[in-house]
Amino acid sequence: MNVLVPSSRAYFGHGTGDARLTRPCVGYYHQGCDDVKVIEQPFQTATSLHVVALAGGVGGAKLADGLYRVLPPEGLSVVVNTADDLDLHGLRVCPDLDTVLYTLAGLADPVQGWGIVGDTFCALELLGRYGAPTWFRLGDRDLATHIRRTDLLRAGARLTEVMRALADALGVRARLLPMCDEPVATRVRTPRGTLDFQVYFVRGHHADTVLGLEFAGVEEAHVTPEVAAAVQEAVAIVLCPSNPFVSLGPLLAVPGMRDLLRRPGAPIVAVSPIVAGQALRGPAAEMLRTLGHEPSALGVARLYSGLVHGFVLDEADRALAPQVEALGLRALVAPTVMGSPDDRRRLALATLAFAQELA
Numbered sequence: 001m002n003v004l005v006p007s008s009r010a011y012f013g014h015g016t017g018d019a020r021l022t023r024p025c026v027g028y029y030h031q032g033c034d035d036v037k038v039i040e041q042p043f044q045t046a047t048s049l050h051v052v053a054l055a056g057g058v059g060g061a062k063l064a065d066g067l068y069r070v071l072p073p074e075g076l077s078v079v080v081n082t083a084d085d086l087d088l089h090g091l092r093v094c095p096d097l098d099t100v101l102y103t104l105a106g107l108a109d110p111v112q113g114w115g116i117v118g119d120t121f122c123a124l125e126l127l128g129r130y131g132a133p134t135w136f137r138l139g140d141r142d143l144a145t146h147i148r149r150t151d152l153l154r155a156g157a158r159l160t161e162v163m164r165a166l167a168d169a170l171g172v173r174a175r176l177l178p179m180c181d182e183p184v185a186t187r188v189r190t191p192r193g194t195l196d197f198q199v200y201f202v203r204g205h206h207a208d209t210v211l212g213l214e215f216a217g218v219e220e221a222h223v224t225p226e227v228a229a230a231v232q233e234a235v236a237i238v239l240c241p242s243n244p245f246v247s248l249g250p251l252l253a254v255p256g257m258r259d260l261l262r263r264p265g266a267p268i269v270a271v272s273p274i275v276a277g278q279a280l281r282g283p284a285a286e287m288l289r290t291l292g293h294e295p296s297a298l299g300v301a302r303l304y305s306g307l308v309h310g311f312v313l314d315e316a317d318r319a320l321a322p323q324v325e326a327l328g329l330r331a332l333v334a335p336t337v338m339g340s341p342d343d344r345r346r347l348a349l350a351t352l353a354f355a356q357e358l359a
Contacts, residue, residue, distance in 0.1 A: 049075045052234040056081030056096040056247025058113030058281060059273050060240035061103040066344030068104050068174050077175040077230035083186040083215055083250030084197045088136055091146040092153055097163060097178060098145055105170040116141045135203045160224050175230060179251040180221040186246055187214045206283040210290050215250045223256045231260050236355035239270035243284040244303050267358035269310040269351055271336060272297040276316040298323050309358050312351055330358060
């Protein structure tokens, strides 16, 4: 088990931020011994470095932002879940892609984690007066993203090409890559029937018991050339602390995706979205329970066993680290709660240092 310990030295980020960060050290815990041997091993960046992050939801966007700020500006590709996309008011809405886009662009609402900070809802209010549904809240500035995306898609552009155009316009230099260009839709099986994901998650406030999941259309999906190229270039792959079922589950279900990720040479590290048996936000812990898994960081590690090489769990779950390692994974114990931009950077640095050690 590796234990992250703070060093007194300073580190300068190479990405969009210039904050001074504590340089992480990695300590090696030897079973049967009570002492922890601490060896300084800061993550080293290089202009040719490329990292791939798999993300969905607010937690995934936060760690992607941390990685973006400590890597070279164009050294990050974020492959994002698209199975919660929907058509609303005649527009194509991509919630996870837009959350990552706004977060990397510095536009995300810091309280909600989604949407644009300071956005207004005048258009939505008038839509409501016209009798249109308003349970999925789209801000006025947010609507511009959906209008432009829909226009480009109708003109024949692939979703990957659309997101490149939107990212360029907002000054995001990371590659923001949809998991596929084909439409895939998460369906949630509940005691009251099968629900579209956003009906379950937003309209129903994820209160229904989840009995099963299906990803409609995933069999026809393909890994895009851009995703394949990014993974082939990667020196490390990070599974962000996203819901393993509805954020990363659809992404990993794209035919050929797991085999692509398993290519030799790039260590894969997952960061737990569960801390002390709870999800910091969203229904991940409850989904683990109702789908027959232990609602803990260990339960998540078991889901990823056979795919990842290393697993990062919070200090609150330190006692679970030996059981994680019994799965054949290396475990890193580190602060994983990202309450501030500096927390995001520190977790990114710790995760990258861990991946470098596993390489």
